[in-house]
Amino acid sequence: MTRTPQPTTLEQSLYGLMAYRELTTFERLSSDARFSPTLADRAALAQLAVTEFGHFELVCEALTASGCNPESVMEPFMEIIDELHERTRPGDWHESLMKAYVLDAVSADFYRAAADRLSDQVRLLAGRIQELDEQTAWLTGRLRADIEDERLRSRLALWGRRLLGEALTKARFVLDTTDLGALLGPDERQELFADLIRRHSRRMSVLGLTA
Template sequence: MTDQSSPVIDERTREYYETAFYGLMAYRELTAFERLSSDARFSPTLADREALARLAVTEFGHYEAVRERLLARGADPEAAMEPFVASIDALHARTRPADWHESLMKAYVIDAVSGDFYRAIAHALDAEARLLVAEVQSMEEQTGWIRGRLRAALADDPRLASRLALWGRRLLGEALTQARLIGDEHDFWGNLLQHGSEEERRKAISELFAKLVENHSRRMSALGLTA
């Protein structure tokens, strides 16, 4: 990023950012729980079904943690989530997986890109908020299991590679489009660079998206796929 230090923002602006940010994160965690719970039904084995169900439970725990933070701030969780419902629901409607493997790839790509985006726009919030983001977006267990399962599937059927690589690219495009839309609509870019020229602001946003793509490429390479 252009400015790695936390920008200075006034208390009222910080309060707006934090409530909106928690609302965004809460709804994303809730829909992640719903999606993983639904996908678990199509698992090829009972072991896979159990593992995906456990990941869904973890996501719901994350949702509850963010919801509790909103309540502690005196905010209505439903009201905080509402502005993000249409955008996130539309993303999931556009990216319905065709099968088990596509559902795993969706979780692998969408959740990771979202996590990177949240960490970037949260860096101007207070330490407590950043800690919650780190806890909620700590997806090492989830990502590791999904990565291992996808690797095994690709090893068993190399013909999956081209289809999943193409699906991964589509998912990345959708995730980046949503991040741009949400950032614009709710002015989360103020968390990236509160002070500075418009040119510096645009540069900071461009660097963020370049980093999102770079991280995605690294994750795809870990699967042996081309981003």
């Protein structure tokens, strides 16, 4: 006898989004590490990948504890996130670092906004996933070390704007086409996207780049 799948709650849906996003980030960073200019860079990027996989495992544990099959709740987000990665393939090492710097932070901001409308347990887990201080510090330092070249600065500023645009487009698509859209009304969505842009601008200013 086939069991009828249990309805997915909003909390489980957010977990599904977070889990698949962290898994694909792990895969991307692991792959990008091979192109690092030094062994130290390679090790640092590999460590970031390990951290992302740890986040993936945390979310899967929460899903399993809630009675969900992690794969089933990740599936609705696979095409969206896979397309985001496909549309933002970095052309070189610096673009790869910028992709991590921008997309990981925008994703964390989105998790926070969604989790703030759910239970304390979800907010706590999202907070652990958002712990990007060490990652951001390394990415910031590594990018700033090479960013004195004016042509590289201009190229990365443009790349950062494209990454933000793609991230915002996919965030809107998530809210428009999945049950997570129930978390935010029209005015709240406008406020969310304005906040995502403000936060991105501040992060770009830290690098000395225009958003």
